[in-house]
Amino acid sequence: MRSLILSAAALSLCACSSLGGGGFGYGGYSLIRAKEMRVGNHSVAVTPPREWNKQSTTLFDDISTVEDWTQNGPYLDTISFVTGMKDGKAVVRQRNRDDRQVPKFRSNMTPPEIAAMIESLFRVRGGTVDFKTTSLAPRPFLGASGFQLDYEHLDSDEVRRRGRAVGAVIDGRLYLILLDAAKSHYFSASLPDFEALVGSAHRIR
Numbered sequence: 001m002r003s004l005i006l007s008a009a010a011l012s013l014c015a016c017s018s019l020g021g022g023g024f025g026y027g028g029y030s031l032i033r034a035k036e037m038r039v040g041n042h043s044v045a046v047t048p049p050r051e052w053n054k055q056s057t058t059l060f061d062d063i064s065t066v067e068d069w070t071q072n073g074p075y076l077d078t079i080s081f082v083t084g085m086k087d088g089k090a091v092v093r094q095r096n097r098d099d100r101q102v103p104k105f106r107s108n109m110t111p112p113e114i115a116a117m118i119e120s121l122f123r124v125r126g127g128t129v130d131f132k133t134t135s136l137a138p139r140p141f142l143g144a145s146g147f148q149l150d151y152e153h154l155d156s157d158e159v160r161r162r163g164r165a166v167g168a169v170i171d172g173r174l175y176l177i178l179l180d181a182a183k184s185h186y187f188s189a190s191l192p193d194f195e196a197l198v199g200s201a202h203r204i205r
Contacts (some may be wrong), residue, residue, distance in 0.1 A: 026085040029053040032069055039067045041082030044142070044175065047200040049193055052079070065145060066091060075159075077158065077190045079197065082167070085174040091121060107172035111136060111147035114174070118165060126158040128205035140201055142175055144168040152183065166198045177201065 005150030146168030
């Protein structure tokens with residue numbers, strides 16, 4: 001599903017973990033090369049068609065099953081990976097006393113419930129003021145029966161963004177790849193890379 005540390009209006013689904021396969025980094029980013037790379041907790045591998053940048057501090061607050069990449073900066077485009085999130089876990093750290101909570105993932109969640117969880121993350125932790133699901137349909141992912149969620153949102157920075165998430169619940173765990181980008185230019189520019197990543201994704205056994 002940009003870093004909350006960078007701005008209270010940060011609006012992407014993102015993460016932090018070590019990536020296998022090498023690369024170098026500075027200023028909170030590491031280079032992702034155009035070759036097969038393991039993402040998240042390394043249980044999924046993808047092959048990007050060009051170089052990307054991995055963010056090191058993000059909205060998911062060092063949750064090991066999640067990782068976030070950007071091409072032009074987190075306010076313009078983000079591709080996020082969720083790799084085998086367990087039942088009862090949340091995509092963001094939160095305190096029990098917080099007034100607004102992002103729902104935790106449950107292994108029996110349906111695609112509409114996962115879509116609602118993603119919307120809640122944007123609204124509660126990302127500052128989204130208007131969120132609209134434009135499509136939710138079945139789609140195979142990682143060899144399983146999954147789903148594709150398409151959405152748009154208006155954020156507190158007054159920028160409209162589009163997103164697409166492709167995911168599946170496999171053996172009770174959530175696997176997901178999500179693109180979130182500024183609606184003007186950046187979403188369409190990043191979509192071919194996103195689709196290539198989804199098509200190349202496979203689990204590491």
